[in-house]
Amino acid sequence: MKTLVTCALPYANGPIHLGHMVEHIQTDIFVRFLRSQGEQVVFLCADDTHGTAIEISAEKQGITPEKFIEQVSNDHQAVFRDFQVSFDLYSSTNSPENQHYAELIYNRAKEAGFIGKKAIEQAFDETANRFLADRFIKGECPNCGTKDQYGDACEKCSATYGPKELKNPYSVLSGKTPVWKTSEHVFFQLPKHEAFLKEQLAKPGFMNPGLATQLQQFFKKGLADWDISRDGPYFGFPIPGETNKFFYVWLDAPIGYISAAEVWAKQTGKAKSALDFWAKDADARIIHVIGKDIVYFHCLFWPSVLEVAGLKVPEKVHIHGHLTVNGEKMSKSRGTFINARPYLDVLDPNYLRFYYASLLGPGPEDLDFSLLEFRQRVNAELVNNLGNLANRTLSRGGDHLPKLGKTLSPANEALGGQLVRDALAKVKDIAAAYGAFDHRQAIKLILEIGYSANQFLAKAEPWKSAKTDLEAARGVLSEAAEIVYLLTALLDPVVPALAQKLAEQLNRPKLTFKALQTATYPLLDRNVPIGEALPLITRIEEAVVAKLVIAPKEEPKKKEAAPAAAPAGPAAEIEFGDFVKVSLRAGRVLAAVKVPKADKLLQLSIDLGEGAPRTIVSGIAEAYQAEQLVGRNVVVVANLKPRALKGIESRGMVLTSGPGGKDLVLLDPGDVAPGTEVK
């Protein structure tokens, strides 16, 4: 049986960020594991290329949508490649194959009587000469009057409404007031699938049960017809038999899963067509991996569409949570919106792969990219526990101490048998964890194995016996090398490049999960010499991590010309009027980085509720590490005259108490909003 695995198709309207990578890394781990088990897997993805947003982005750049999506696709593919995401093919929804399948599915649905038409009323921009989707209309909230709200919900009072209810609506495209026009749209008749869908959602393993429960609300409300057409101009596929109507992007996007398989089949010749996977009776299973934001597209519409077209419905839709950075949603203004390419510019992708794996569970909970946690966990677990284990074992057996040579000792059951058998006993659970997207459980078990081997070395103390009995020392290290060899299989899904390095240092091919199903002690053929050992991967430096979140540019605010308070003598009494000149505010530290070549200085990016964060340089580096400050509230003198410290303009001062140096404490204004006045 073949397995087809897909990631959600990234929208071709912007760069890949670390949020995307949560999905692509966990799926890649899953796929690499399946391959290691010896399964036939095809791993596909594509860019989702249609819709108004892309058309407009292309127009802004003065290029065709085709050119635009080609550029984006190149960027996307390069990022995924550099993160070692092992797609068998990365395709595009703007392909002849996709058009073919979109039309085929549409025609089949039409023949089966599942397509209808209805006139709908929609906002129309007469200047731009196009209909406006809800997100292209803004106006005042009909509930609370907040300005510049989209046509579906108010960010301020969270009221929901239709675009027509907005007061003083305007088109985002032209700024003009839209008019209301009717247009006949094509609908997919979802209500006819209620029975099928209820059965599908109840299938064990199809999707997360909690989210399946949530989808029940659609049945309670009553399923509605799904609008699958958009009026031109629209970047997409024309609907056969209609004039100036195009398939809505969400119809043809998932069809990209099918057409990608078709392109793969054509290019590799490994299948006759996509139907080797997608035909109802194909000997294959299909697994989609998506974020929790697009559940109903994949679990309501998509299965229905496939069912009507007589195609195979996915066996499983794996749903994951979203990424936060330092505990909050990624935000451009906070400098925590981290794109994948800038990450790669400063850090090894294996760090992120390992970190995500160590956090990812099988459920749809969010996970946090905490800079401090990231550095600490990767350094402690991947570098110190596992990487150093390999190095302390192999360097001793390799060239580091030439006396020991490159050969291994014969297997010594009494010495290492227990160690290896205990480790092998965990392999089954590790495999089960990878197979269930419970990657953090897999990592946990692998770390236990690493720990047991480190402990083994600590007890056996080969460095001592080496002085009197080289053979005894070599025997101990040879047993530890068994565990290192085991790691080439166990770590391969998560950090394939590191597993490969280990295999090379051992001078053997990587172990596989398939081989491990029947493996017994000893794993290593002791007659094969080992290679040369080098440190596997180095620790993450604090300064490098901090580079990820410093906002690239901070616009200086002109309006706040700081009224300079006259400096008073140290103990001299001042008037109340002088005191109130000092503007004290609560601020939240968004980012912190050590100032190079300064022992005491930290450069802080502090939110004072002013829109853009402020840069403040503070002499607290001896008392606080940069990372532990992020997210913390502090008291700031907000109207201090700006001053340059080590060439960095500091716009304010952070208050502390204590004599200084290591002994000072940041004043805590409590849990209040940034910008709150301190009196």
Added chain:
RNA sequence: GGCCAAGUAGCUCAGCUGGUUAGAGCGGCGGUCUCAUAAUCCGCAGGUAGUCGGUUCGAGUCCGACCUUGGCCA
């Protein structure tokens, strides 16, 4: 606003169908070794389980309300 999910040590999480002193890793603190990437190993401290109420001989585990966070509402 409606619905769904989550809320256990500073952080990330385990705790099976309710049953002895609530566990682990990371971080912190103290110690140890010296083969190794200032790594390892040993030990210590840390939790009135979001809040309130209920069921029960007994609840982190069941029920209700509320609070907080996240997602969805075609």
